[in-house]
Amino acid sequence: MITAAEDGQTTLKLTNASSRIRDYTLAYSSMDIRVGKEFTTVFPRTGFLIFSFITGTDFVSRFVNYDQSVARPNHLYICGLLSQSSLIVRQTGTGGGYAMKIHPVIGYYLLRQPMSALVDRQIRLCNVIADNGSLLDRMESTYHIDSFDHPEMRRFLRRSLPPKAAYQADPIYHAVNEIAEHNGIVDVHRMARRYFMSERTFHRQFLIKVGLPPKAYAKIWQIRYAMELIKKRPDTCLEQISYTAGYYDVAHLARDFKAKVSLPPSRHQGFLNPLSQQYLGASPALL
Template sequence: MVARAPKPHLRPFVQVLWASDGTAAEGHPASEREYMLPTGAMHLVFCLGRPLRLYDDLHDPTGHTVGHALVGGARSTFYVRDVSRPSRSVGAQFQPGAAELLLGVPASALSGRHTRLEDLWGRVALDYREQLLEARSPEVALDRFESLLTARLAQGRALHPCVAGALELFADTADVRAVVDASGYSHRRFIALFREAVGLTPKVFCRIQRFQRALAWVASAPDASWADLALRAGYADQAHFNRDFREFSGISPGIYRELAPVSRQHVPIPRTSSR
């Protein structure tokens, strides 16, 4: 796996670019499926080998194929995907609010699901995939992918100032009412603008950012108590932390720690659990 930050002109829109060459298994060696945890952001992925396969739940025996080029909308809960065999892929995680500038569609129209890229861009999406298939290495694929995103970036458009200001404030506070007041918009109008741009309501977005802080603390302090981790991440108490953790990940904090994910968003599901 190769991952890097985008070039400066794309950094307001893209958090990270990544490419997998398919020479190693995507998930934990003891798992064929994994939980993908919500980040509050959207992603765009080109599967250069087999298509993405998802399962409706942990006990779904067959799952369903999504496609080779797809957009994962911002979501408020986990999903289950197939990682039983290695597969080449190239992808990007967008900055919150960048969806319409890069994809031409409001984030609210894509949230909570996966959408085939050809449904948004037409045949050109498959042409782009062919260009990435011809790349000689993950590094070359990333360069081509970055050029693709640059070409698709809507010229002369920018994130709504209200949403841009809110995202900046939400980096330091989860007080939605205070941010609404600072925006000068009505509560209803603010919520609509934010959800259209980000794909989530402000309250859910802030909850997921707090959940992500908790995951970061779990990774950096593996021996810390759960009560301490909850307070560090901004939860009022451990009970609140536990409820959010289960809602967003489908598992308890203790099981998450036992499963020891290499990447904090990719949680391996033991084979015995997916039968």
Template sequence: MMEFYLAERYGIGWLNDPVGLSPETAVVGPQSRPGLSIHLSGVVDVFTIHFQPTGLYRLFGWPIPSLVNEGVELADLQPSARSLRDAIAAGNSFAERVVAAEWWLMKASEAAAPGSTMDHAARLLLRSGGIPIADLAARAELSVRQFERRFTAAVGLSPKLYGRTARLARALAFKERRPELGWAEVALATGYSDQAHLVRECTALAGTPPRRFMSQTFNNGPTPPR
């Protein structure tokens, strides 16, 4: 995604590392490990553009694996993006900012790479997260190794890790929509074998069990211990 900080910038830290300021305009790559902390202060005014899993690769041809767990100054990757930030900052409303972003992205899309089987595979994993990699490779008429290499180049994460993160995101979003359900019910509804499986995956990927993660992330207070 792209983030445009139009007032105070976020403070970003990893585990025990010192907190540093985010770039003024950041390209944020896929996240593959826990430990990221975001610190807010002052006036926060951020405009964010989210992309489909292969969107940045198709639009700009950037080396997406090098962006994993990173926030990079957008202008270093795409100098023409300075005009985009200026146009977004000049917008007097959210709608005007959207128009500015859409115009710039439409111009960028004129040189975009055509769609590929990796786009379809990423969307399938985003929806389900549990499709066997061998099945996706067969649909793409590739060997498993070829498929993994091409997918990682386009998305940044391996298909297996991407599927795991997509499934966890679905589980957490499902719980946010259905707070009355217990975690065992959420786990079974979103493709986990049981609640313990969901807890292990959330701890591995997000660094904390799901109940604590929801409380910290969405600031909803303690989640009922069901």
């Protein structure tokens, strides 16, 4: 558990937990928060979809950038891959929240619609899920959902999660894993050939099942790797960080940070509060 106080009026408690449903282990993060005025969190991009919902009667979570959407209690949301820069969220009120990181290809087999339609958006899951969307809508309207372990939430997930054999046979699933394992430092041209696809087909399949082109997706992981290196090696010069993270020089690293993180490499750590630190470090729920 992580407990943090941003000021005298804001308290924040963070917990990581997991739950077994069918042959899945669902790892998730929970948050209890009491906000005096307003709590702002910067969420750097990750290579995962985010399933989330919040609890409490007066708690509101609002995107400052992207689609400026609002998350309200007792609704399950999905946030697609973020392609622009860090996400900024402002929260008010007293309540809590739960979030799970989801492999994008598993998300595709769950939703069964092109993942490109979800990029840079947060939407209610019941509006996009192919099957059981009406079940989820009724569940949200009827029950007070207070965790991923709520009986009705577990019932919904048991019925909705795709069979593992479906996505494990998909080469794009394995390509995503390869990009993550190599921190985005990959040759997309060689990957396409290795998975017996033309570059055009590989690109098209990535857009459908991940939401972004393979090079753009790899860039998310490369920048995240650079961020991890800066955190773990604060005394290492940026030239060495750039080289280790697969950049030609510091100028290229700085350019990506400006465009995709909205901060220079030397300053991003100071803008990450405990909530965003936990978000980066939490294990994915579905792999």
